[in-house]
Amino acid sequence: MTVSDKDTFDPDMNALDALFAQATNDVGAQPSEAFMTRVVTDALAQQPMPQIAPPSWWAQITSMVGGWQGMGGLVAATCAGFWIGINPPEGLPTQFETFLGSETSISLLEDGIEDTGMFGFGWDMEEG
Amino acid sequence: MPLDAYTDLADDALLAQYSKGDAAVARALTARLMPRVFGHAVRVLGDRSEAEDVAQDAMMRLWKVAPDWRMGEAKVSTWLYRVTANLCTDRLRRKRGVGLDEVDEPHDPSPSVTDQLQTRERMDALQAGLQTLPERQRQAVILRHIEGLANPEIAEILEISTEAVESLTARGKRALAQGLAPAREKLGYEDDSI
Numbered sequence: 001m002t003v004s005d006k007d008t009f010d011p012d013m014n015a016l017d018a019l020f021a022q023a024t025n026d027v028g029a030q031p032s033e034a035f036m037t038r039v040v041t042d043a044l045a046q047q048p049m050p051q052i053a054p055p056s057w058w059a060q061i062t063s064m065v066g067g068w069q070g071m072g073g074l075v076a077a078t079c080a081g082f083w084i085g086i087n088p089p090e091g092l093p094t095q096f097e098t099f100l101g102s103e104t105s106i107s108l109l110e111d112g113i114e115d116t117g118m119f120g121f122g123w124d125m126e127e128g
Numbered sequence: 129m130p131l132d133a134y135t136d137l138a139d140d141a142l143l144a145q146y147s148k149g150d151a152a153v154a155r156a157l158t159a160r161l162m163p164r165v166f167g168h169a170v171r172v173l174g175d176r177s178e179a180e181d182v183a184q185d186a187m188m189r190l191w192k193v194a195p196d197w198r199m200g201e202a203k204v205s206t207w208l209y210r211v212t213a214n215l216c217t218d219r220l221r222r223k224r225g226v227g228l229d230e231v232d233e234p235h236d237p238s239p240s241v242t243d244q245l246q247t248r249e250r251m252d253a254l255q256a257g258l259q260t261l262p263e264r265q266r267q268a269v270i271l272r273h274i275e276g277l278a279n280p281e282i283a284e285i286l287e288i289s290t291e292a293v294e295s296l297t298a299r300g301k302r303a304l305a306q307g308l309a310p311a312r313e314k315l316g317y318e319d320d321s322i
Contacts, residue, residue, distance in 0.1 A: 012305040015312050019254050020273040023171075026251050031166040035180050039162055039187050043146070043154035046191035050149030 134160075139204035140197060147195045161205065162187065164275065165212050171270045172216040174259050182215045209277075209285045213267050220263050250315050257307045264288075265300035272297045 023029070031039075055063070062071050134142055134156040142160075145153040165186050170179035189211055190204070197204075258266050264286065271282045272293070279297075283290045308315070 012309045012312065013301070015315070016301065016305045016308060017273075019250055019308070019315075022247060022250060023254055023274045024276065026247075028248070028251055029167040029170050031162055031180070031183065035166070035184075036158060036162060039184055040155050040158050042184065042188055043158055043191050044151060046188070046194075047151065047154055048147055048149055048195055 140199050143190075143194050143197050143204055144199060146191075147197070158187070161190070161208055164205065165208055168209060168212050168270060168275060169216055171255065171258060171274060172213075172263075172267055173219060174255055178219060182212060182219060185215055186212045203281075206281055206284050209271065209275075210287070213271075213285055216267070217263060246316055253308060253311055253315055254304075257304045260307055261300050261303060265296050265303070268293055268296035269300035269304065273301065 062068060065071055065074055134153065137145075139157070139160070142153050142157050146157055162183065166179055166183040169182040169186075170176055173179050173182065186208055190208055258270065261269065267286060268282055271277045271285060272279070277285075279290045279293045282293045282297075286293065288296075
């Protein structure tokens with residue numbers, strides 16, 4: 001006869017098994033609410049602070065220019081500048097001129113003042 | 129978040145969340161582990177006040193070790209039972225010499241009708257019987273027959289071999305049955321099939 005067989009037919013063992021089964025759900029061995037609260041208080045006091053992840057490089061850049069609104073303005077200004085660069089309105093120097101620079105000279109002598117007969121009103125000729 | 133929202137998560141996963149600062153998890157872990165820790169301590173020590181001290185100490189050690197806990201390496205409940213068992217052993221060694229009559233018995237916080245009184249009487253008798261067992265036998269019997277743990281896990285908790293656990297529980301159960309036999313009729317097991 002094995003130990004388990006002996007247990008099955010032993011009234012003392014059966015009574016003990018019944019006792020164990022009752023003990024498993026015994027409210028007398030349950031912690032009180034006040035004690036549970038005390039342990040939770042310990043747990044919260046010992047708990048590490050929540051870890052906050054550092055912002056990504058992109059978030060850092062957008063925050064530097066004033067967030068998404070600032071970023072939108074920057075993109076709009078960049079697009080406008082680019083468009084003006086490749087297709088400048090009349091009156092603005094072309095890209096090429098801006099890059100190399102250009103000389104502008106105005107010659108009063110050659111560009112018609114003499115032709116109009118206004119040069120010294122002919123006084124130099126009279127004095128010889 | 130409600131406590132039952134965590135039922136699908138293993139103890140070590142909850143412990144990892146606790147370490148990240150989730151306050152709700154602290155409550156969920158306490159609700160899940162505390163009754164087992166306290167239950168074991170109160171049955172081994174036979175004193176609610178001392179069991180509270182031990183259980184609080186064991187849980188405090190868990191909170192402290194939580195940030196360094198390695199997922200999947202050890203079972204949280206096994207570790208906690210081991211800490212509790214060792215703390216109980218330390219207490220009992222310090223208390224050695226105190227007579228059984230001086231050891232408090234756990235009491236039901238809401239005793240009322242006759243059935244409850246008989247249940248209480250049975251639980252008190254079991255507790256008194258457990259107190260007569262040597263400390264290691266008592267721990268093994270409680271873990272096996274009341275906490276319902278498997279022998280290999282008990283072996284891990286008590287840091288002994290599985291064969292030693294089998295021997296401890298068998299001897300403990302036999303001694304308990306013999307000790308309670310005279311009271312079987314009084315406890316209502318003659319005509320009460322539970």
